[in-house]
Amino acid sequence: MTGKEKDISRFLRSRGGALLIGALGLGGAGLAALGGMFRDVADASADFGGLLLHSGLPSMSAELSLALSAVAMIAVAVMMVLVNRTFNLLRTSSVLLGGLYLLMQCSVPEISARFVPGTVLALLALIVTALLYSCYQRPERTQTVFLVFFLCTAASFAQAAALIYLPVLLAGCIQMRSFTLRTVVATILGILAPFWLMLGFHPEGFRQLYVWFSPSMFLTGDFLSPLAATVAFMLVWCMMMLMHNLYRVYSYNARARALNGLMASMTVATMVLAVVCFGAPDSYLPPLMCFTAVQTALFFRINYERRSYIWVLSLAGVCAVLYIWNLWI
Numbered sequence: 304m305t306g307k308e309k310d311i312s313r314f315l316r317s318r319g320g321a322l323l324i325g326a327l328g329l330g331g332a333g334l335a336a337l338g339g340m341f342r343d344v345a346d347a348s349a350d351f352g353g354l355l356l357h358s359g360l361p362s363m364s365a366e367l368s369l370a371l372s373a374v375a376m377i378a379v380a381v382m383m384v385l386v387n388r389t390f391n392l393l394r395t396s397s398v399l400l401g402g403l404y405l406l407m408q409c410s411v412p413e414i415s416a417r418f419v420p421g422t423v424l425a426l427l428a429l430i431v432t433a434l435l436y437s438c439y440q441r442p443e444r445t446q447t448v449f450l451v452f453f454l455c456t457a458a459s460f461a462q463a464a465a466l467i468y469l470p471v472l473l474a475g476c477i478q479m480r481s482f483t484l485r486t487v488v489a490t491i492l493g494i495l496a497p498f499w500l501m502l503g504f505h506p507e508g509f510r511q512l513y514v515w516f517s518p519s520m521f522l523t524g525d526f527l528s529p530l531a532a533t534v535a536f537m538l539v540w541c542m543m544m545l546m547h548n549l550y551r552v553y554s555y556n557a558r559a560r561a562l563n564g565l566m567a568s569m570t571v572a573t574m575v576l577a578v579v580c581f582g583a584p585d586s587y588l589p590p591l592m593c594f595t596a597v598q599t600a601l602f603f604r605i606n607y608e609r610r611s612y613i614w615v616l617s618l619a620g621v622c623a624v625l626y627i628w629n630l631w632i
Contacts, residue, residue, distance in 0.1 A: 312612045315496055315603070316395070321402035324619065325380060325553055328409030329373060331626055335412030336369040353420075353583075363418070371418035379422060379593055380404050381500045390436045392562055393604050400452050400600035404619070410622035411533055414588050420462045421589035427458050428468060428590050432569055435475045442481040445489040449527040452493025462499065464576055464586045469494070471572045473513040502614045529628040530584060537588075537595055538574055538619065544598035563601070591630050 314320040363371075379402035387393050387400060408422075409415040431451045438444045451472055457466040472489060476482045545567060552563045573594050577587045601617060603611045 306538070308610060308612065310381075311616075312607060313613055315399055315615055316397045316607075320627050321398040323454055324402035325405035326399065328406040328622075329376070332373070332376075332412060332415035333369065333410040334373045335630055336390040336416035337366060338626065353473060361560070369416055370435065372415060372422060373424040375418065375426065376408060376415065379429065379589070382426060386433045386601075387428055389433065390562055392566065393601050394559075395604050397466075397604070398601065399603060399615070400596045401499075403599055403615070404593050404596035406619060406622050407537070408589055408598060410587065411530065413530060413629060414584060416539040419589065421464075421515075421584075421586045423462055423627075424458070424462055425590040427454065427465060428569060428573075429593070430610040431455055431468065431472060432475075432565060435479055435565065438476070438481040438557060439479045439561060440481065440484060442483045444481065445485045448481070448486050449489040449493040449496075452490050453496050456494045457497040460501075462586060464580070467572050467576050471565075471568045474568060476527070478561045478565050478568070480561065487506055494616075499587065505593075518605060526537060529625065531581075533625050533629065534577060534584060534588065534591075536625070537591055540618065541570065541574060541591065541595040541598055544595065544602045547606065548598055548601045564620065566597060568599060579593070 338584045344387050357506070383396045383603060384401045388396055414421070431454055434447050434451045434454075438447050452469065453474060455468055476486050476490070530592060546564070552560060555563070573587060577591050580587060599615065603615055605611075605612075
């Protein structure tokens with residue numbers, strides 16, 4: 304690489320570069336919300352609640368929704384950075400993955416300018432993944448395994464999309480080399496405990512368990528809309544990054560392969576959720592962008608000496624185009 308190209312790569316890896324990318328994203332979301340220019344997707348897409356709640360979130364003012372959305376997105380970005388630095392997932396301390404997540408999610412004002420359940424789901428996915436990471440080659444940490452499945456099951460009461468991560472987390476116990484009979488018992492108890500607590504404290508709700516699904520969320524909708532194009536692009540981009548990264552990660556040591564393997568499994572599960580429940584972007588788009596940001600940051604790290612900054616800048620350019628398309632066209 305030339306000197307100028309190295310400077311660009313260093314800037315993207317630096318904290319200032321990531322903060323600038325994230326700030327641009329948050330600024331775009333604020334502009335869309337405060338300007339009242341983003342479309343209301345309540346009529347265009349179907350959100351679905353969980354095992355107990357018919358609707359994911361109560362109605363709130365536009366200002367409060369924007370504030371909560373910004374706080375939740377920043378929390379997700381911070382959690383991404385903490386997970387990476389704690390477990391050295393990307394083999395770099397760069398905070399680029401957090402900035403990329405903010406930029407990608409804010410490229411869709413319909414998702415970023417409102418507080419949607421998917422942003423909370425993205426935070427939950429990172430938390431349970433980090434908890435399971437801490438169990439690597441430590442099968443005695445059954446309490447942590449219990450907590451992982453307890454949180455995921457309890458979250459499904461408000462957002463049914465969390466259920467898709469349960470089999471992934473169970474397979475993750477094997478990947479973390481902590482799968483024993485005690486782990487299986489902790490898993491079962493973690494899944495049953497939320498139902499047991501609900502039966503004890505709210506038996507009426509237990510008798511009314513249901514999962515709210517709308518026919519419009521299954522592979523339906525306007526496939527020529529900007530939102531549909533955004534989802535399609537994110538799926539293709541994520542798949543490209545994931546396939547390349549898995550090929551390179553295979554040469555890493557056993558621990559790195561296990562950690563990245565679990566992250567890849569969570570990514571694939573989210574992609575499946577996006578395809579199956581295409582009509583409910585409020586639920587799957589934030590976690591999809593979260594895991595896409597992780598895979599893109601890993602790609603940037605692996606190919607740092609091969610002008611990988613071009614891919615990052617290309618992603619930023621596409622996000623800018625998608626922002627304009629989603630906002631004004």
